[in-house]
Amino acid sequence: xxxxxxxxxxxxxxxxxxxxxxxxxxNFGYDLIVIDDGSYDRTKKICQDxxxxxxSHSMNIGSFGAVKTYFIYxxxxxxxxxxxxxxxxxxxxxxxxxxxxxxxxxxADYVIGSRYIEKHGYQSTALRRTGIKLFSxxxxxxxxxxxxxxxxxxxxxxxxxxxxxxxxxxYEIHDTIQLLLLAHYHGARIQEVPVKMKARQHGTSEFxxxxxxxxxxxxxxxxxxCSLQKNxxx
Numbered sequence: 001x002x003x004x005x006x007x008x009x010x011x012x013x014x015x016x017x018x019x020x021x022x023x024x025x026x027n028f029g030y031d032l033i034v035i036d037d038g039s040y041d042r043t044k045k046i047c048q049d050x051x052x053x054x055x056s057h058s059m060n061i062g063s064f065g066a067v068k069t070y071f072i073y074x075x076x077x078x079x080x081x082x083x084x085x086x087x088x089x090x091x092x093x094x095x096x097x098x099x100x101x102x103x104x105x106x107x108a109d110y111v112i113g114s115r116y117i118e119k120h121g122y123q124s125t126a127l128r129r130t131g132i133k134l135f136s137x138x139x140x141x142x143x144x145x146x147x148x149x150x151x152x153x154x155x156x157x158x159x160x161x162x163x164x165x166x167x168x169x170x171y172e173i174h175d176t177i178q179l180l181l182l183a184h185y186h187g188a189r190i191q192e193v194p195v196k197m198k199a200r201q202h203g204t205s206e207f208x209x210x211x212x213x214x215x216x217x218x219x220x221x222x223x224x225x226c227s228l229q230k231n232x233x234x
Contacts, residue, residue, distance in 0.1 A: 001080035001104060003030035005096065007052075008063055008153075009087030013042040014202030016087050023085065026093035033073065033168040034087065035066040041166035044089070063153075063172045068165070071173075074167025083156040088200045090122065093153045095195040099156040102191050103167055109188040110161050110180075112147070113154035113195035116186050121196035131216050138223065151176050154195055161188055169233070177219050181226040185233045187197060 009016055016034070026145060034047045037062035047054045052109060055069060066086070074082040081103050085091050087122070095113060102108040113119055114223050116132075124132070128151075136150040157165075167175065184190060225233060 002078065003081045003083070003087060004070075004074050004077075004079040004098065004180050005030050005032050005083045005085050007032065007075070007087045008037065008066040008070070008087050008186050009039065009043050010035055010037040010060060010063070010066075011039045011041045011043060011045075011086040013039075013046060015089040015200070016043050016046050017050065018201070019085070019087050019089050019091075020047065022093040023096075024050075026096065028097065030083070030096075031079075035069050035072070035073075037061060037063060037066045046123075067179070070111055071162060071166035073166075074162045075100060079162065081156060082162050084153055084216075086153045090197045090200055092196055092198065095154070096197055098193050099154060103158045104157055104192065107189070108191035109158045110151050110190045111156045112180075112190070112192045113197075114149035114152055114192045115195060115197045116145075116148040117192060117194035119150055120194075120200040121225060130143065134141045134216075135219055139180055142223075143190060145188075145190060150180060154197070155179075161186075164188075164233075168198060173190045175215070175219055176228055178222045180181070181223070182229065182233050184224070185230045 007019060032052050034052055034054045036044050036054050036056040038057045044054050044056055048207045055073065081100060083096060083100060099111045099113045102111050132149060132151050139147045139150045161183055
């Protein structure tokens with residue numbers, strides 16, 4: 001199977017080299033690409049110096065703009081499996097096979113790497129954990145399957161999900177809940193697997209207190225919007 005690992009990054013010059021080195025040293029045959037969401041620091045230059053192709057947005061449009069870009073790219077170049085890997089250094093390349101294997105073995109179409117199944121490694125801040133727990137309960141009830149880490153950025157998708165978001169779904173993507181629900185309504189088999197994550201080593205997350213509150217409100221709106229699209233996405 002052709003596998004693409006898409007690193008999403010915005011002003012990650014302090015973390016991106018270590019992230020790429022981790023992936024390159026644990027590469028079992030996948031392609032790498034960096035989706036640079038309009039960085040104004042040296043993120044793009046560092047990637048190019050490390051011989052990793054970069055797709056750059058001309059301006060910052062948010063991490064889910066980068067998600068839409070990698071779906072389109074993976075569909076266009078006919079990848080069988082697509083994985084998201086964040087450029088901030090929190091994901092661990094040695095865990096990639098854990099989220100890819102259920103797809104390779106045809107056990108799942110959409111796999112989420114959850115830090116809350118075995119609760120090892122970095123568990124995020126108390127504020128974010130509260131929101132994640134709430135959204136995970138809502139998602140679990142909606143799809144009829146227990147989800148513990150609904151906002152995890154460590155995910156893998158098969159060709160059917162790639163085609164859904166890279167071709168058939170022409171609208172913007174706003175958050176992981178939207179991805180999860182729409183994939184479920186499309187018939188995707190969703191599975192969570194336990195993974196470890198690390199704390200960000202340099203810089204600060206975009207999810208400060210104000211951003212988190214706005215994000216929580218937006219997710220509730222997306223729940224309603226996804227429900228209205230339920231019959232159109234099948």
